[in-house]
Amino acid sequence: MDEDEVGTVDVPEATVARLPQYLRALSTLAEAGLRTVSSEALADAVGVGSAKLRKDLSHLGSYGTRGVGYDVEQLHRQIADHLGQTTSWNVVIVGIGNLGHALAGYGGFASRGFRVVGLFDDGAHVVGEVVSGLPVRPLDDLPSVLRPGEPTIGVLAVPAEHAQVVCDRLVAAGVTSVLNFAPTVLRVPADVDVRKVDLASELQILAFHAQRRAVRSTAAAPAPTAPAPTATTSVPALQRSRRPALGATGPVLDRVGEVV
Numbered sequence: 001m002d003e004d005e006v007g008t009v010d011v012p013e014a015t016v017a018r019l020p021q022y023l024r025a026l027s028t029l030a031e032a033g034l035r036t037v038s039s040e041a042l043a044d045a046v047g048v049g050s051a052k053l054r055k056d057l058s059h060l061g062s063y064g065t066r067g068v069g070y071d072v073e074q075l076h077r078q079i080a081d082h083l084g085q086t087t088s089w090n091v092v093i094v095g096i097g098n099l100g101h102a103l104a105g106y107g108g109f110a111s112r113g114f115r116v117v118g119l120f121d122d123g124a125h126v127v128g129e130v131v132s133g134l135p136v137r138p139l140d141d142l143p144s145v146l147r148p149g150e151p152t153i154g155v156l157a158v159p160a161e162h163a164q165v166v167c168d169r170l171v172a173a174g175v176t177s178v179l180n181f182a183p184t185v186l187r188v189p190a191d192v193d194v195r196k197v198d199l200a201s202e203l204q205i206l207a208f209h210a211q212r213r214a215v216r217s218t219a220a221a222p223a224p225t226a227p228a229p230t231a232t233t234s235v236p237a238l239q240r241s242r243r244p245a246l247g248a249t250g251p252v253l254d255r256v257g258e259v260v
């Protein structure tokens, strides 16, 4: 597949979601001086099955060489092309509260081609403050920060009840890609992409799997001397029994004891 085909081939959404992980693993391999990598080794580094990895990469027209594997640099370039990482993207963050401050200060965007160019908020307590080298501006200044012809991604870190209004303003100003942290569904025109980040849902999914593991291991355990929990053991009971005593385990951090 040549560069002209990037953006024109259909790549399944699940594959797209794994591409950043492949890219990160390939960067690490390149930094370690590796020139080629087998599908098994790359799949191992990412934590997926090698068949799935080969299928994912076949969507990009990359099949590797039998007995050699994939050329690390070439595959890195190819995935970076598909992820639009060979151009730089402007990012504006709206809502400079707890989350917005953390996002504005995150150092990992620039190395992946994302440049934070504007911070916006409507709160008098924060407008004018300089956060990570950028002044926080009112949303009315949005048009002066967005540059025609330069793709800009809008990041929403405002309370859910304000997210739609802010999203509408971003879209009206020409933003066609929105990353939404607010726990609400946004309505946007068909030519606007919205991705939602929801850490609470991710925690719920982990809790779901942990709970199922607990139920299965309880069911599979040999009969204990004490009365065995049955399949009807209540979820709260399992959750309580699995919860460690506060402070009993966990890493020793130099901020332990800090009240956050």
Ligand SMILES: NC(=O)c1ccc[n+]([C@@H]2O[C@H](COP(=O)([O-])OP(=O)(O)OC[C@H]3O[C@@H](n4cnc5c(N)ncnc54)[C@H](O)[C@@H]3O)[C@@H](O)[C@H]2O)c1
Pocket: 094, 095, 096, 097, 098, 099, 100, 120, 121, 122, 123, 126, 139, 156, 157, 158, 159, 160, 162, 165, 166, 180, 181, 182, 183, 197, 198, 199, 200
């Ligand atoms: N997706 C996740 O995993 C995740 C994690 C944490 C928080 N959140 C969500 O992110 C959002 C922000 O959380 P937070 O803890 O930073 O809240 P926060 O209250 O600390 O900050 C919100 C900021 O948005 C600003 N704001 C409110 N209305 C605005 C408007 N109309 N225009 C511009 N700015 C406006 C406020 O002035 C404030 O500075 C919330 O919706 C929260 O639920 C999501």
